[in-house]
Amino acid sequence: MNSPGQRLNTVKSKDVNWAAIWRGYALSLTGTLVLGIPLFLVAHNVWLIAIAGTLSLFAGGFAAARRAQTSEPLNGALVGVLYFATITAVIFLGAITDKLPDPLPGLPKGDSTFFMAWPLVQLLASTLGGLVGGRGIKVGKG
Numbered sequence: 001m002n003s004p005g006q007r008l009n010t011v012k013s014k015d016v017n018w019a020a021i022w023r024g025y026a027l028s029l030t031g032t033l034v035l036g037i038p039l040f041l042v043a044h045n046v047w048l049i050a051i052a053g054t055l056s057l058f059a060g061g062f063a064a065a066r067r068a069q070t071s072e073p074l075n076g077a078l079v080g081v082l083y084f085a086t087i088t089a090v091i092f093l094g095a096i097t098d099k100l101p102d103p104l105p106g107l108p109k110g111d112s113t114f115f116m117a118w119p120l121v122q123l124l125a126s127t128l129g130g131l132v133g134g135r136g137i138k139v140g141k142g
Contacts, residue, residue: 017068017075024064026080028126031056031087046091050118054125057083061129071137076130080123087122 015078036052061076061085088092093099 002009002127015072015074016078017069017070019066020064020067021075021078021082023067024060024062024126024129025082026060027063028053028060028079028083029058031059034074053083054121057122057125058129058132061126062129063129065130065137066122069137071131073127073130073134076128076133077123077124079130080126084119084122084124088094104107135142 032049032053035056036049039052055069057080060079061073064079065071065073070077
């Protein structure tokens, strides 16, 4: 019989549901595009896309937890990691080709504040979405 401490130190294969993670990831990207692009076209501010992405990440983490039928927040965190990798690639490509403005208008070029702080907010949003989405779901004995 596992003690509660042992349960915290193990990740079982049923805790990571890749189908749920991919669904949450797709929802997060779609939500960012649907909410963020119109805001960007109106205000030309990358932060509006980032805020829309945060809301979408919360929804993606929530959806991943519901789909996985587990209260394990790891599914939401993995949605956030995949999302961040994709968005970072898009922003870097956009900056290299001069298609996107600097992430933080007004700061000197090369300031990394956006890439130091924003990933933490994204990870927090997707993990909290996973926690809220998994709330009330019973975790079986393992």
